[in-house]
Amino acid sequence: MHPERQRKIRELFDDYIEMYAARDDRLTARFSQSFTGYSGSGSRLIREREEWVRITRQDFAQVPGRIRIEMLDLALQDLCNDVVVATACFHIHLPSGVHQLAKEVARLVLTFRLEDAEWLIAHCSYSIPYQSVQDGEIYPLQSLQEQNSALQALVAERTQALQESQALYRLLTEDAQDVLWRTDGQLVLTYISPADEKLRGFRADEVVGHSVFEMFTEEGVEVIKSMLRLRAMEDAAGGTERFLRFQVEHRCKDGRLIWGEVLSKPDRNAQGEIIGYHGITREITERKRLEEQVHQLAFHDPLTHLANRRLMLDHLEQAMSASKRSQRHGALLFLDLDNFKPLNDTYGHGVGDLLLIEVAERLKACVREADTVARFGGDEFVVLLSELSTQPREAAEQAVAIAEKVRTRLAEPYVLQSAPSAPSIRHECTASIGVAVFRGRDESQNAVIDRADAAMYRAKEEGRNRIQCAPGPAAAG
The missing domain is CATH 3.10.450.50 (Nuclear Transport Factor 2; Chain: A,)
Structure with missing residues (x-):
């Protein structure tokens, strides 16, 4: 005992x-x-x-x-x-x-x-x-x-x-919707309640005697291993015994993946050694879907599904912190469409929305997966570039090269069709782009955005469909 x-x-x-x-x-x-x-x-x-x-x-x-x-x-x-x-x-x-x-x-x-x-x-x-x-x-x-x-x-x-x-x-246990389970010290299941068969489709005799890792995706297995490491650290620190709570994807017999919230606690012998685990698993697939919807609405533009201003500012904060550690530069591209209002005035907002969606797709195709593309509102877009050169001149050249790729791609004609039976509309729309290079936290987020915005307006004043680089923080001040 x-x-x-x-x-x-x-x-x-x-x-x-x-x-x-x-x-x-x-x-x-x-x-x-x-x-x-x-x-x-x-x-x-x-x-x-x-x-x-x-x-x-x-x-x-x-x-x-x-x-x-x-x-x-x-x-x-x-x-x-x-x-x-x-x-x-x-x-x-x-x-x-x-x-x-x-x-x-x-x-x-x-x-x-x-x-x-x-x-x-x-x-x-x-x-x-x-x-x-x-x-x-x-x-x-x-x-x-x-x-x-x-x-x-x-x-x-x-x-x-x-x-x-x-x-x-x-x-x-037979009537409960939550799954009750127990394992030995090697994480081999020794008991699982009937709810698991209702949830994932596996009979108990197909699960008992097998490793718990077979229940999860590869990402889920990594989550379990990280929880085990956390438990070991708490034991080493003499922490109070408690249930660990985590969320992990489960495999179903028919190939589906479902989300489960797991509460787990170790079983110990008289010497205090862990000899197994027991816990409860509750399905939360629908909850995860709703959470994702809420996250999407909170951090993404509902029309283009690009990041919104709030998410862009969060990514810019992270990029500036990473830049301070690595001394690599980053850049912010501020874009404004040059010929968008006539399209809206002539054909209505529905067609204008089609153009914005196509612009978003072209922007995403021009940048790396690690970069962030955001819609700031109306016909304004922002591209955040990170991990550029440590040298200011070389970083500026890299940013301008990507901006030129974007400008060229956006200048290609658009063919818009609001419905399969509707006539197609051909429209040409270019972009004026302002580029602001930054490093670390030499300036605030707003200052970087303001420099890129000011450079974009200079591009418009000088004839549109062009790129302007913003002066550095000191020169801008």
Whole structure:
């Protein structure tokens, strides 16, 4: 038994003995509503809590002074997570000077059950091997034969209760939508509830005996391994045992992938070594889809699906921090379409939207996957370039080369068609581009954007469909 668990059971038992010896009426509040007991002076099991409270108070009234318990032996048993048993042998010394009882070995069996986060006494049984006394007395017991009969009845009752508890557990696990599972120390599944078959399509016999890694995608396996490393670090630091919560994709028998939120906790032996894990998995596929929708709406332009201003500013912040560490330059390209308004005025916003969508696709095709393309609103777009040269002149040349690629591609004619049956519209639309190169945090985000914006306006003033480079931060100031 784990030392911490043993300490807890001993603490529950010692509290009971102290209150009983002190004749403390607060003891009556420790009895479970589903209590059973054997008082020692009766001939039957007590099945009503209130009757046991009455017997206890009768006991305290019969011997009002503090009694002394001389403990002889004590055994602690951990039946399951929420049921523990303490069995003790002792002598009872009454304050009245009656020594006959003190010569006998009394036995006490206490069963504690965890109910709503509180440990309560679910069963109490006394036995003392001497003859019964007159009615109304508490301590004397029935004959040994009656005593054994009562204990046999108790065993039968507790066995039935255990069977009923097991049946209830099976019922709960079979009907639950969440998956309950357990593994050994090598992460081989030793149990999985029927909910997994409903969720992923695998029967229990197809899963038990196999590694948990078979349940997940490659990315999911890496998540599990990172959680194991986190658990090891917490153990090394002496952290408090807790459930780890993480989200991971699961494989289904029909090839689908679903998301599950996993709560996991280790099982330990008496030496505190991890011998396995247990936990609960809940499907969150729909929740993940909704979260992705919310993220998309919050950080992307709904028309072009490009990053919006908010996401671009976040990426610019990251790019400036990375630039400060690496000393590589970055660049911001600010674009404004030159011939967009006439299209909108002539054919309406629906056709204008088609042009913006096509511009977005062309922009994405011109830059690297690591770069960010954003729509700032209207017909304004921004491209964020990172990991350019450490040399200012070379970085500017690299940025201008990409800007020229963008300008050339956007200047190609557009053929727009609002519906399959609608006539196609040919339109030419160029872009004026301002380029601002930056490094580290020599200036603020707004300053970089302002420089690129000002350079774009100079490009427009000088005839449109051209590129203008912004002066550096010092010159701009």
